Amino acid sequence: MMSRNVRRSALLVFVLVTLVSLGVAHAFAQAPRQTAAAAAAAAPAPPPAPADVAAIPADAEKSPSGLAWKVLKPGTGNAHPKVTDKVTINYNGWTTNGRIFDSTDVRGKPSVYTVGNLVPGMVEAIQLLSVGEKRRFWMPENIAFKSAPGKPQGMCVFEIELLDVKAGPSATVGTTAPPDVAAPPDDAQKSKSGLASKVLKAGTGKTHPTASSTVTVHYSGWTTDGKLFDSSVARGEPMRDCPLNGVIAGWTEGVQLMVEGEQRRFWIPEKLAYEGREGRPKGMLVFDVELLKIQ
Numbered sequence: 128m129m130s131r132n133v134r135r136s137a138l139l140v141f142v143l144v145t146l147v148s149l150g151v152a153h154a155f156a157q158a159p160r161q162t163a164a165a166a167a168a169a170a171p172a173p174p175p176a177p178a179d180v181a182a183i184p185a186d187a188e189k190s191p192s193g194l195a196w197k198v199l200k201p202g203t204g205n206a207h208p209k210v211t212d213k214v215t216i217n218y219n220g221w222t223t224n225g226r227i228f229d230s231t232d233v234r235g236k237p238s239v240y241t242v243g244n245l246v247p248g249m250v251e252a253i254q255l256l257s258v259g260e261k262r263r264f265w266m267p268e269n270i271a272f273k274s275a276p277g278k279p280q281g282m283c284v285f286e287i288e289l290l291d292v293k294a295g296p297s298a299t300v301g302t303t304a305p306p307d308v309a310a311p312p313d314d315a316q317k318s319k320s321g322l323a324s325k326v327l328k329a330g331t332g333k334t335h336p337t338a339s340s341t342v343t344v345h346y347s348g349w350t351t352d353g354k355l356f357d358s359s360v361a362r363g364e365p366m367r368d369c370p371l372n373g374v375i376a377g378w379t380e381g382v383q384l385m386v387e388g389e390q391r392r393f394w395i396p397e398k399l400a401y402e403g404r405e406g407r408p409k410g411m412l413v414f415d416v417e418l419l420k421i422q
Contacts, residue, residue, distance in 0.1 A: 171232055171233055171235060173219075173227045173230055173232070173233055174219050174227070174230065174232050176221045176225035176226075176227065176284075177221075177263060177284065177286070179263075180221050180223055180224075180225050180284050181223050181224075181225075182223070182265075183195040183265045184197070187265065190251065192247070192248075192251060192267075192270055193266075193267040193269070193270060194248055194251050194252060194264060194265070194266060194267075194270060195264065195265040196252065196255070196262045196263060196264045196265070197262060197263050198260065198261075198262050199261045199262055199263055199286065200259070200260060200261040200288070201259075201260055202256065202257030202258055202259040202260030202289065203257070203258055203259035203260075204257045204258045204259065205257060206257060206258070206292070207254055207255065207256065207257060208242050208253055208254055208256070208289070208292045209242065209254070209294075209295065210242045210243035210250060210254070210295075210302055210358075210360055210361045210363065211241070211242070211243060211294075211295030211360060211363045212241070212242055212292050212293060212294055212295045213239055213240065213241050213242075213292070213293040213295060214239070214240055214242055214253055214289060214290075214291065214292050214293075215237050215238070215239050215289075215290040215291040215292075216231070216237060216238060216240070216253070216287055216288060216289055216290060217231045217232065217237045217238075217287070217288040217290060218230070218231055218238070218285055218286060218287045218288070219231070219232055219285065219286050220279070220283055220284070220285045221283070221284045221285075222279050222280070222281060222282075222283060222284075223281060223282050223283075223284065228279045228283075237290055241295060241362075241363035242254065242295075242363070243358070243360065243361035243362050243363045244362060244363060246266075246270065246271055246272060246273075247270040247271075248264070248266030248267070248270035248271050248283075249266075249285070249287075250361065251270070252264045252266070252285070252287060253287065253289065256287065256289040257289065258289055258290070258291065258292060259288075259289065259290075260288070260289055261286065261287065261288035261289075262286070262287060263284065263285070263286045264284070264285045264286075264287060265282060265283075265284055266282060266283045266284070266285065267282050268280070268281050268282055268283075271283045295363055300345045300346060300347050300358075300359075300360050300390060300415045300416070300417045301347065301360065301415070302347050302355055302358050302360055302361050304349045304353035304354075304355065304413075305349075305392065305413065305415070307392075308349050308351055308352075308353050308413050309351050309352075309353075310351070310394070311323035311325075311394040312325070315392075315394065318380065320376075320380060320396075320399060321396040321398070321399065322377055322380055322381055322393065322394070322395060322396070322399060323393070323394040324381055324384060324391050324392060324393045324394070325391065325392045326389065326390075326391050327390040327391060327392055327415065328388075328389060328390035328417075329388075329389060330385060330386035330387055330388035330389030330390075330418065331386070331387060331388035332386035332387030332388055332389070332418075332421070333386060334386065334387075334421065335383055335384065335385065335386055336371060336382060336383055336385070336418075336421045337371070337383065338371055338372055338379055338383060339370075339371065339372050340370075340371050340383075340421055340422070341368055341369060341370050341371070341421075341422040342369050342371060342382060342418060342419075342420065342421055342422065343365050343366065343367045343368070343369065343418075343419045343420040343422070344359070344365060344366055344369060344382070344416055344417060344418055344419060345359050345360055345365045345366075345416070345417040345419060346358065346359050346360075346366065346414055346415060346416045346417070347359075347360055347361070347414070347415050348408070348412055348413065348414045349412070349413045349414075350408050350409070350410060350412060350413075351410060351411050351412075351413065356408045356412075365419055368422065371383070375395070375399065375400050375401065376398075376399040376400075377393060377395030377396070377399035377400055377412075377414075378393075378395075378414070378416075380399070381393045381395070381414075381416070382416065382418060385416070385418040386418065387418055387419065387420060387421060388417075388418070388419075389417070389418050390415065390416065390417040390418075391415075391416055391418075392413065392414070392415050392416075393413065393414045393415075393416065394411060394412075394413055395411060395412045395413070395414065396411050397409065397410050397411060397412075400412045
């Protein structure tokens with residue numbers, strides 16, 4: 128039999144161990160809530176919407192596309208990014224009711240993009256900036272997210288600061304509509320099919336692809352009113368493994384005229400292009416094509 132003193136000591140030890148265990152459990156139970164609260168407190172608050180977020184102010188500059196802007200901070204350089212360049216930017220984006228939908232400030236670090244991979248309004252906007260410069264842009268829906276499901280609707284407002292530019296792959300083909308986009312000039316070569324073309328840069332190769340060849344090309348395509356509708360240059364990388372028997376007839380015929388390294392402009396009649404198909408560019412199309420490689 129245990130003595131009364133021993134029983135008292137054992138009971139005291141049991142009580143102490145129980146209290147310590149309860150305290151540790153309570154501490155662990157509180158830890159996740161405290162950690163979550165600390166993380167929430169540490170996250171940067173979203174920047175407030177600018178006072179003129181609802182509409183383009185009268186003193187904003189505007190481009191023909193509808194893009195408008197105001198310079199908030201001048202840059203330190205004179206060079207501007209090209210569509211193939213990689214840029215590092217800080218930015219915040221709001222809808223016109225002041226709701227912020229994207230922010231590098233909130234994420235706590237800048238973002239890196241190839242310029243040509245962004246929405247058209249961002250492509251135009253970033254090419255206006257120099258390093259160190261910050262502007263506020265108002266982007267109409269037709270050059271922003273174009274009513275895409277799950278994306279911000281209507282005009283969007285961005286504040287963008289250009290931090291750094293890394294040169295992308297070089298391409299002779301550009302994205303600006305050529306001066307003769309409306310019709311083939313008198314000195315263009317013409318084939319019996321109606322295809323017209325003009326060599327812009329002589330190639331270095333000796334052989335021509337065939338109708339069944341696979342090629343790598345850089346290209347830009349416009350309608351005759353100068354609207355760019357497709358461009359590998361804007362996307363920042365060439366079109367690789369392109370089968371010439373799987374493209375429009377004007378390309379199948381035209382690219383066979385080229386050698387590697389050559390750049391040529393094509394005026395392709397509708398019957399050799401998309402033939403009036405729904406959802407495709409209509410009428411004669413103009414392409415600048417650079418043949419990089421015959422596979």
